[in-house]
Amino acid sequence: MELIRGLHNLRPRHRGHVVTIGNFDGVHVGHQAILSRLRESAARAGLPSCVVIFEPQPREFFAGREAPPRLSRLRDKLALLKAAGVDRVLCLSFNQRLRELTAEAFVQRILVEGLGVTHLQVGDDFRFGCDRAGDFAFLQQAGSTLGFTVENTQTVELLGDRVSSTRIRSLLESGDFATAEALLDRPFVIAGRVLHGQKLGRTLGVPTANIQLKRLRAPLHGVYVVSVQHEGQVLAGVANIGERPSVAGDGQAHLEVHVLDYAGDLYGQYLPVRFHAKLRDEQKFAGLDALKAAIYADIDAARAYWQQYPLPCCV
Ligand SMILES: Cc1cc2nc3c(=O)[nH]c(=O)nc-3n(C[C@H](O)[C@H](O)[C@H](O)COP(=O)(O)O)c2cc1C
Ligand SMILES: Nc1ncnc2c1ncn2[C@@H]1O[C@H](COP(=O)(O)OP(=O)(O)O)[C@@H](O)[C@H]1O
Structure with a gap:
């Protein structure tokens, strides 16, 4: 797996990708479902898969030490993404410039010009861009004009509820390690x-x-x-x-x-x-x-x- 730190490290050889974007904190079974769809789409397209992550995570940028603690450090996250068969990770620093990028500019500069996206796999509640204005409907519209397809991954539920990093955090806090392990698919x-x-x-x-x-x-x-x-x-x-x-x-x-x-x-x-x-x-x-x-x-x-x-x- 290749780690690309920052847009400025993208080279022409990096164009042409099947992409997903997110924090992937914990790489839990919900994330794993997205990654598995990503792997399938990449194989079908004959292109490398790329996961776009942010460092710090956006909530850490906005809330600092008030942001929830992480389930995985960057090095653990990268190891887990590698184990999930991801070909490339583009790690963008989440700073004032990135936060002010409109959803349109994000798609144009990062996904289209930077990565040459042909297919975008997103989670069911994914939103991005300045003030989280970019949602699934926006992406589909952008994809049809700019020439990429967009697929929504269905919510993964386990033991009666949606799997999320927040839910795992609260399971850990309450000492329910058996359920946390089930949601993480590992100890x-x-x-x-x-x-x-x-x-x-x-x-x-x-x-x-x-x-x-x-x-x-x-x-x-x-x-x-x-x-x-x-x-x-x-x-x-x-x-x-x-x-x-x-x-x-x-x-x-x-x-x-x-x-x-x-x-x-x-x-x-x-x-x-x-x-x-x-x-x-x-x-x-x-x-x-x-x-x-x-x-x-x-x-x-x-x-x-x-x-x-x-x-x-x-x-
Ligand atoms: C099982 C266990 C329980 C502990 N519980 C507490 C605690 O309730 N409050 C506390 O101040 N320190 C607690 N400690 C930390 C001890 O203060 C610390 O291990 C001890 O000061 C030795 O520190 P050192 O390894 O730096 O020498 C606990 C440590 C262990 C191993
Ligand atoms: N049963 C044990 N559990 C954990 N560490 C142990 C044990 N027995 C010996 N050690 C050794 O002792 C060190 C800890 O001794 P301790 O007096 O607590 O010093 P420190 O303050 O440097 O941790 C450990 O880092 C480890 O190398």
Whole structure:
């Protein structure tokens, strides 16, 4: 899969595409339905498929830190699009210039002149262009004048409701990982490198691997039963994701995992963490003794969980 960053990196060889546009946050089963139609249309046309995404996502541009947290970082999203058989991704920076582009100019400059679109696959509620003025009817009209076809992908419903990134976010928030997994068609995993922390964990008797979140604002907060994958093995664990109000922190959210019955060195490892159940919200404890007692109780609760359920075969 080829990643093209910005319109200015489009070359004449990039003309002629079957295209879809969107945020594709999480690449859930609804997105996968669009991508599968895209793949079919591309094969029929004998042209490469192209997904146009925005970075930051438009809601992040408008609302900044008030925007909902992402289900997938850019690198995860790209890996998932690649796995879905997408040939090219055009990643446009969503800035003031792009936001002011009218729907007509968007179609003309990006889709027609930039990508040489022959077919456009869109989701059922897709709207774009300045003030979201471009809808399906507009696109069909534009397509008939400018020479491309437009197809609407039907809403994908699962367990009685429409699949959406918002619904998955709220399932994760409420700790319903089984339903979130069904909507994502994969487990919800946060992966990152293990960094050095404040070295407090081991003095509490609970060493924790601190996973680097970088700019990711996780859609989770609290204490969870987790599993991690390390050197080809799946290990049971318990994790906290939050600002650690009981110890002087840096105000940033951290993901910290205590791996049960493990005593090795994890520094520098890239650790995928899969979430299984929520145990409680993060709390501010009066002192380290109270924090320690709560963490020991969490470890007991995680052990009880893993006695009831088998460890997954992979994370
Ligand atoms: C299972 C678990 C639960 C935790 N719960 C809380 C909590 O409720 N409140 C809090 O301030 N910190 C909580 N923490 C974070 C600890 O404060 C943190 O792991 C400890 O300070 C060690 O930090 P270090 O790895 O940087 O040394 C929890 C950690 C774990 C592993
Ligand atoms: N059971 C375990 N779970 C998680 N990390 C462990 C475990 N046993 C040893 N470690 C190692 O100890 C480190 C964490 O120790 P800790 O005192 O919490 O220091 P830090 O503040 O640097 O995270 C981990 O990064 C890992 O290399």
